[in-house]
Amino acid sequence: MLNRQRIGNNTFLRIWLAFLNGRVMVATLLALQQAAGLVWQIPVNPDTLAVTLGYLGLTLLVRIVSRTVPSPQPGPQWLSTIGVDIVMFGYLQWFVSDSLTYTPLYGLPVLMAGMLGTLMMALGTTSIITIMLLIGSWWIGQKTSGDNAQRYMQTALTAIGYFIVTYLVHQLSIKLHAEHSIAQRSRLAAQTQEDVSALVMQHLSEGVLVMDRQDMVRLVNPSARLLLGDAAPSSMPFELRPLTNWHPLLALVRQTFDTATQQSADIDITQSGHSPMGLRARTWLTTQHPKLGNASNSSNSSSGDSDDPLCVVFLQDLREMEARLRTEKLAAMGRMSAAVAHEIRNPLAAIMQANALLEEELVDPVQLRLSRMVQQNAERLTRITEEVLDIARVRHQIDNAPSATIPLDESISQIFLDWQTQDPKRRVALLALGANDTQVNFDLDHLRRVMVNLMDNALRYMSAQPDALAIQSGVTADGLVFVQVWSDGAPLEKSVAQHLFEPFFSSESRSSGLGLYICRELCSRHGASIRYQRMSLPLQRGLIEGNAFIVTFRKTLRLPGTPSLFDTIMV
DSSP states (O other): OOOGGGTTOHHHHHHHHHHHHHHHHHHHHHHHHHHHHHHTTOOOOHHHHHHHHHHHHHHHHHHHHOOSOOOSSSSGGGIIIIIHHHHHHHHIIIIIOSSOOOGGGGHHHHHHHHHHSOHHHHHHHHHHHHHHHHHHHHHHHHHSOSOHHHHHHHHHHHHHHHHHHHHHHHHHHHHHHHHHHHHHHHHHHHHHHHHHHHHHHHHOSSEEEEEOTTSEEEEEOHHHHHHHGGGSOSSSSEESTTOGGGHHHHHHHHHHHHHTSOEEEEEEEOOTTSOOEEEEEEEEESSOOTTTTSHHHHHHHHTTOTTSOOEEEEEEEHHHHHHHHHHHHHHHHHHHHHHHHHHHHHHHHHHHHHHHHHHHHOOOHHHHHHHHHHHHHHHHHHHHHHHHHHHHHTOOOGGGSOOOEEEHHHHHHHHHHHHHTTSTTTOOOEEEEOOTTOEEEOOHHHHHHHHHHHHHHHHHHOOSSTTSEEEEEEEOTTSOEEEEEEEOOOOOOHHHHTTTTSTTOOSSTTSOSOHHHHHHHHHHHTTOEEEEEEEEEEETTEEEEEEEEEEEOOOOSSOTTOOOTTSOOOO
């Protein structure tokens, strides 16, 4: 049995509106029939004309205001449609019909009730129409002479036909509703799957490409577009063949189509101005055909047949995989190193104390020298132990770091001079120190390590131009102090830039990938920040693009030399 879940259903709403349009057409034809009588000077009953025009106006009104399907249950909601139709057609059959019969018009409310109502409502409607047909036959029999038995038999056959039509139409409606419910559930499931797939594709760390036999990329997720770089068009689909650097991947995809089997390979992608990128590619076909590699299938695919399989390619950056493995190894080694360092610290302190006591009793210069060597190496071992423990603890808090206040420009200048003396011919840079006498909260040794790492990194990738390296300091409009190391190296790949400060992540296999990570950790421990930015710098040879690493220091809490409550007071 039908229920209220159909209300508002698009399928049944279209059927409902079709019935309303049919009522308007019937009403229009009846009105035109009366109008034709006036034109042809045939006597027309004014009451019939008024009833016909009223019926037309009512059908138009119901069609205009109706937006939803009424409840299928019997009730007053059907009076303006089925009820009005039965009364109107009964009036025409009883009072207007001469030689013309209006009995076929009863098919409209019968079909409407059978399709949109319950079985009880449909049978009730047909029963009312049957009674009215019998009354009409009796009424006609009273006004005319003839064979009443034959007239009643004709009415009975008509009523039986209406009952049969009512039952069949209602069964068709139930079947239609069941199929529509299944289709709706299928659409919901497909939409849910599509939404989930889109969400997974959007946030999947692996790159995903969907390609067809014509080397067209039909779908690409953000991770894959990041690997493709700026060479990939923004519009979809696009052809992979013009991207010559990606031909190894294209060959793997074609092999997948030819063999109809899963493929996996490590490929190297070379791009101009960038270091080679290693990728692990895995391919699958969306459908499996017994003769995928035959020519007939290839010819069919050229026509864009929707049944053709698609190749799904998963791309994984080998550098990220290696970085994760190294990070996991580092974590294990860090835990072990911390445990070993903790166990070494106490015996080492005892050795240092014993050596100090022994040194007080020594007189021989040779023995004293040996004792100092023990002391120096023990102190060195102590520092190493503390550094290992410090790394294991990952102390990011500023309170655990040295809180010295140093002059930025003076410190940067001295660090650069010390760095330059190691290779004066090659280590040349433009200095633009504009922080003046600004003081920053940073340990000098830590700042030296940060600057040396940044300058060594710039030296590795910059050109041979004398202005290829520039070091700048200053104060922003917000009062933040910064130092910037700029070089005219090639732009970094987007896939590299997003992992730039992660440990053991490097675009070169010979690099440890710890330099920038150490810089970030040291900056973080002092309340500073470091970031990468691709920017242009005006030089004598023009506006040159390059890579800039910018360290922004936290604001000093007080000016140097200003007394503090925590200063030691010497009397």
